[in-house]
Structures are given as C-alpha cells and as structure tokens.
C-alpha cells in the first residue's frame with residue numbers, strides 16, 4: 001500500500017505489509033506451533049530438491065501451494081508421488097512456494113475473527129464450508145457440530161490470531177480449519193482480510209465482517225459478532241461457461257424467495273467457475289434456510305417446488321439419422337420415469353450450439369448427458385470437455401467401417417476428460433448406465449434397477465425352460 005499522509009488521529013492499517021508479514025510467518029509452521037497452535041504442517045520450499053526432501057518427511061500426497069494469489073483452486077497442485085514433484089513445481093513456476101502436509105479431514109470449518117488495535121479479539125460463529133472442485137460453494141451458519149466442538153473451534157481461531165500479536169495484525173481474519181474423524185481441529189489457512197466464508201455476516205450477524213473490519217482499523221469499538229437469525233446459508237454463484245443468462249439463473253430463481261439476499265458483483269465478464277456473486281438465505285432456523293436455498297441450488301430435487309418433468313438426462317446426437325439407434329435409450333428412460341430431453345447437436349455442423357449446450361447443461365439441471373455420433377464422432381468428447389457432468393458416448397454404426405470408427409473416436413479420449421463409452425449402437429446400455437449414475441443420489445432408482453435386473457433374469461430363465469420343454473429344433477423354428 002502506498003504511504004498515506006496521516007492527517008488525523010485515525011491510525012492507518014498497513015494492510016499490504018501486514019498481509020506480507022502474516023503470509024511469511026504463517027507458512028513457517030514453527031511460528032504457530034511454538035505458540036501451541038495446531039496447524040497443518042507446512043514449510044517454504046525454494047527448489048525441486050526441497051520438495052522431494054519434504055516428501056520423505058511428510059509422505060505423499062502433499063499440497064504444493066503458492067504463497068500469494070492462491071485461491072479458488074488456483075495456485076496449488078497436489079503432489080501424488082516423488083515422480084510428480086517436477087511437474088507440480090514447474091506448473092507453479094517462478095512463484096514463492098510452500099508445501100503442506102496432506103490432511104485427511106471429515107469436515108471443513110471457518111471462523112471469522114476480528115482484532116482491534118488494542119488487541120481485543122472477537123470471534124464470529126463457526127461455519128461449515130462446503131467445497132466443490134476446490135472452490136467454496138456453500139457456507140452454513142452455524143456449523144452443524146456439537147457445541148463443545150464449536151467452542152474449541154472459536155478458541156483455536158482466536159489463539160491463531162493472537163499468535164500474530166506484535167505483527168500489527170488489525171482487522172478481520174478468516175481462519176479455516178479441518179476436522180478429523182476424532183473431531184480434532186487443526187488450522188489450515190488464515191486469510192488476513194474479510195473472507196468469502198464471512199459474507200453471510202452481512203445479513204445474518206448484528207455487525208458484518210466489513211463493518212467490524214472498518215471499526216477495528218479505525219480504532220472504534222468492535223461490534224456484536226453474534227447471529228441475529230436462526231440460521232444462514234451462503235451460496236456462491238459461479239460463472240456457467242461464458243453465458244450471462246445461464247449464470248443469472250440462480251438469481252432469477254432466488255428473486256421470488258423470501259429470505260434470499262442477492263449480491264451480484266458486476267464483474268465485466270462471465271468466466272467458467274469464476275465467482276460472479278452470492279446469495280445468502282436467512283431464516284428463523286437453519287433447517288428452513290437450507291430448504292429455501294435448495295430451491296435455488298437443487299431446483300429439480302423433491303424438496304424444491306419445481307416441476308417433476310425438468311429433464312435430468314440430456315440425449316444429444318450428431319444427426320437425426322442417429323435417432324433410430326437412440327430411440328432405445330429414450331424408451332428406457334421413459335420406462336424408468338426419468339425426465340429427459342432429446343435434441344440434435346453436431347460438433348462439426350453446429351459447433352456454437354455444442355458450446356452453448358455443454359456450458360449450460362449443468363445450470364439447466366441436467367445430471368448426465370448421453371451423446372451419440374457416427375464417423376468422426378467428436379460430440380461426446382467435446383461435450384465432456386465443456387461440462388463437469390458425466391458423459392456417456394454411444395458410437396453409431398454407419399455404412400462404412402461398421403461403427404468401429406465411431407467407437408475409437410469416442411473412447412480414445414485424452415487423460416483428464418473421460419467419456420464412458422458403451423458398445424456400438426447400444427443406446428439401451430447408455431440409458432441404463434445413466435440411471436445407475438442418478439441412483440447414487442436417488443435410491444428409488446436403484447430399487448427400480450434391481451427389479452429390471454430381476455425381470456431380465458426371469459426372461460432368460462423362461463427361455464431356458466422353453467428350450468428344455470420343446471427342444472432346440474422346435475425352438476429354432478419359433
């Protein structure tokens with residue numbers, strides 16, 4: 001921060017300098033451990049050899065992290081084994097790095113802490129943070145943990161910030177921690193600033209993290225950090241592809257909900273996975289706040305009020321000439337009463353439509369995509385590259401090469417972008433696999449799948465009886 005001439009008695013918070021001091025101190029585990037703070041062990045590294053040496057001490061996997069500008073899954077890399085060290089190191093090349101020991105956690109918690117100039121410390125409630133793809137998706141306040149654990153978490157967060165006494169650390173800090181299977185707590189990261197896991201405080205607490213930050217650095221009395229509602233759920237809204245319409249969908253749904261407060265950040269461009277805003281749901285109880293939030297986050301689930309016919313499986317095919325092969329998939333989904341949509345998307349003839357379909361599939365509520373194409377069958381692979389949803393590829397047999405060309409171009413995907421490929425022309429199996437995937441979150445589908453398996457077993461056993469009864473000659477004439 002540039003030098004600012006101090007014209008009043010209001011102290012000026014040297015944020016950039018403090019951030020630097022704290023960052024440097026925090027990566028030295030000895031600093032916090034010497035103050036009896038339980039932290040995930042971490043150590044600064046300068047070169048590949050340093051990382052390899054720590055691999056021997058910490059064991060693999062380990063996290064390699066950049067000291068600065070590492071957030072939302074960026075600026076860090078998992079080191080699976082000694083063989084991965086160089087790749088991981090080079091991927092973060094040229095930055096100040098540290099290595100963190102792998103920690104097997106059962107839950108992630110966060111506590112916002114505010115420290116006044118005179119050293120007074122206040123803690124906000126303990127919240128649960130739920131990450132997907134290394135980005136925080138949901139913050140639940142208060143965390144669904146026993147009171148005794150919450151007390152320990154607040155005390156640990158306060159102690160962690162107290163450890164920086166003497167560094168000029170004033171203002172708001174986000175303390176993130178892991179919970180292990182025995183409910184032990186260790187500090188994972190400290191963000192020396194107002195934090196995403198504290199955004200819920202705007203609507204849910206008497207004094208928001210932002211107001212308390214200002215109060216702290218201006219030397220004013222700190223405000224009340226406690227909840228003024230029964231519960232709050234903060235949901236981050238991430239860019240859905242580059243589509244403003246698709247990204248806006250959760251806001252459109254939240255506009256009609258009581259207890260939903262919308263924050264759109266007004267960023268100039270929508271980018272896939274970028275935080276574009278957040279919505280905080282508050283209510284007299286956490287259960288109610290959660291169920292309101294589900295009307296935005298899971299608009300197709302039973303707990304929300306939306307219609308049952310919202311498609312969860314998308315069947316796409318390169319041409320209408322693929323429909324005779326794909327009919328069987330539609331019939332299976334109909335039989336299992338799984339809502340689905342069918343449309344034509346060609347990777348080569350309608351590339352822009354493919355990008356739009358892939359980028360918006362998830363936000364439109366689809367859970368699985370079945371993609372069919374023949375010949376140079378790039379549709380399934382390109383779709384899998386655009387969406388995190390599972391994609392099942394159906395190779396269509398054409399006049400030449402009997403579908404082997406389609407099979408190879410669908411299943412031979414590069415590492416990192418999987419397509420589950422079924423047998424040539426077997427769209428029935430594609431639909432059955434999609435239903436099994438949906439069964440992970442809907443047990444009634446598993447029951448229906450068991451019945452389906454039993455019915456096909458009975459069908460074969462019936463044939464066995466008939467063959468035995470009438471003999472192979474008569475059976476063959478039937």
Ligand SMILES: Nc1cncn1[C@@H]1O[C@H](COP(=O)(O)O)[C@@H](O)[C@H]1O
Nearest residue numbers: 318319321346348373374376377396
């Ligand atoms: N690979 C590809 C890209 N766009 C269409 N196709 C495929 O080309 C085949 C022949 O399409 P058509 O019958 O329309 O000529 C179809 O199997 C269709 O999936």
